[in-house]
Amino acid sequence: MESQHDHTGIRIGMWLFLYTEIILFGGLFVLYAVYFHNYPREFSAGGKELNRLIGSFNTIILLVSSCTVAASITAIRQASKKLCLLLLAASFLCGAIFLVNKYFEWGHKIAHDIYPNSPTLTGGPHGKNIFFGLYYVITGLHGLHVIIGMTLLGLSFLFVFNDKITARSFALLENSGLYWHLVDLIWIFVFPLFYLIL
């Protein structure tokens, strides 16, 4: 009855799930593509209003965290539990820093009266409203995925700590790592779409 020994199968299931997540964001990217086509100027102007420094910083943080997650899997395979825990904690911390940055970024924009249905946006040009509307929806949904990913990392940390994840069975850790890479990957697309439009 148990299929737990079949790691390939578990990985197939996880990849299929990740695929559905990509399509989920794909729907939003379709919206982005159409509206970018409709309002290229406003999108470009909107992109310049975002803080590229924080954006780049967040990108680097996520890339580093992906690296530490991958390293933590290697660590557990070599049975170095302590190193694995350390790397997982580092990844978790990166996720937290990312969210804190996002919090300040959003807060800054909201303070400037740029938030969904705000008078500035509804009274301003249509393209600007759509740009920031999509900005909040996409980065918001991505933020939600960061939180889910951090929960998975935290769970993996606990299981490694309790020796439920070991050098021989680390499917949960591996799948959490895959999920975290997905969160990272989506950000790699979100970042240029919003921060780096010419």
Place this chain on the structure above:
Amino acid sequence: MAFSPQKKSFAIKDPTISMTTTPSFYETPSPPELVGIKAWLLTHDHKRLGLMYLWAILFWFVIGLTIGLLIRVELMTIGRTIMSAAVYNSAFTLHGVIMIFLFVIPVIPAIFGNFFLPIQLGTDDVFFPRLNLLSWYLYMFGGLLAILSLFTAGGFPDTGWTFYVPFSIGTKHNVPLTVFAAFILGMSSMLTGLNFITTVHRKRSPAMGWMQIPLFTWSLYATAWVQLLATPVISITLLLVIIERFFNIGLFDPDKGGDPILYQHLFWMYSHPAVYVMILPGMGVISEIIPTFSRKAIFGYRAIVFSSMGIAIAGSLVWAHHMFVSGMSDTAVFVFSLLTFLVAIPSAIKVFSWVSTLYKASIEMTPPLLYALVFIYLFSVGGLTGLVLGAAGPDIHVHDTHFVVAHFHFTMFGGTGFAFFAALHYWWPKMFGVMYDFRRAYIAATLATVGFMFHYVPMFILGLKGMPRRSYDFLPQFSQGNGLAAVGGILLFSGIILMLINLMLSFRKNRIIAAANPWGGCTLEWTIPSPPPLHNFTKEPHIKEYPYDFSDIPDSPQKT
């Protein structure tokens, strides 16, 4: 006790299958420490989950059916018949939401797929048994939310099951909760698809090659891919409706720079492939039943397999044929119309294969076969009228009329619905180990079919004459057709209720015990006891070179 001799013979135990004393899965909970109701609610057994889906889905089916009947009774006469216009709007939305999200999408994969996919693959369970249980809970939770939305914050939506913007954003009815229910149900269906794909790849008996997989399982495999491909699109679309309701961003609001047509694109990107999620498993059921009662290998096994995959791929590229009048470039209309015509080809290949299997076959009439034959007829009518709608010219004439309603119900109800009835009658003895009464089953099938024709054929004519769909009232020239449709609806309803009662009566005290292989079927589920034991197979299953090889199946008891 007046059993017909024919029926009795189906209950004779097949001597070729050793009826060992292996207890059935009803007597062996899994995990083994569970007892009583927990043995069901916490089970990992795919068979128990299949049955739990069966009862939940039947519940929703009867509710959806009753609401459908009430809608037709309302339309029996001009003006108010039994309900107000506001209730009518909520009623057709409720009918659509229940029938689409809680009945047609899950019905065959969740019930029969869960029960028979692992058995047909020669294995003991799906790949992720616990995920399977989670899917069931998501399904129940989604259903519960749908019920809740009836009685909270403005009542059930009056938008129609498509939730088109801007109305779905503006209406005072409880759209967010209903949409969230659909979101949860989508997750349930997606996870089931994920589970099936992994199971087919990783848990298939090592002796079974790709061209040895039974066609029902093949159709589920194709369906599962569509579920994975398309469902996330509806998830994000429904989430956007909720976000719009709460934050008013205006992504689909022209006053704020949005485009309502985009909503329709996103919605149909999922919802058109979803009709193939609904019909493909039904086609799989028919591909099992036709060869079994023809006592003959299915015609064009490979053609059916490839047409399933063909439908899955081509069906994902035709969504905008729902939007010919919404505003689109002529080039786009041409391309989508052409693709729509192309998707009819694989469906036609299947119909030809079934009919060719029947040709010069030694046909044995049984209730499942009768339902399957009705399916072929009704589905063909539904498919051909679909071409009328897929052609850009005529579509403008019949768009949003009763013609669409009739076409849709011919494929989804006459198609998937009757395939579901066929599957119920085909696998009932295997699932429960009891046989039902044939005579009542035939009467019910005939009643339902005749009712079906009287119900939906007038709608084709009403539609051609211009009666709009979803409309509460109608002009005097439409009264004859609507009156007929109401009478047909009552016949149809009574036929289906009789069918369900007949199936329930098979559980009464003087029940007829079903044989392990009452029909002389040749796929793996017929080589094991009825009902199956916990791990499905007591000894290593023998995988046939060709899944529809009847040469070593004894003639069915009837003819000996």
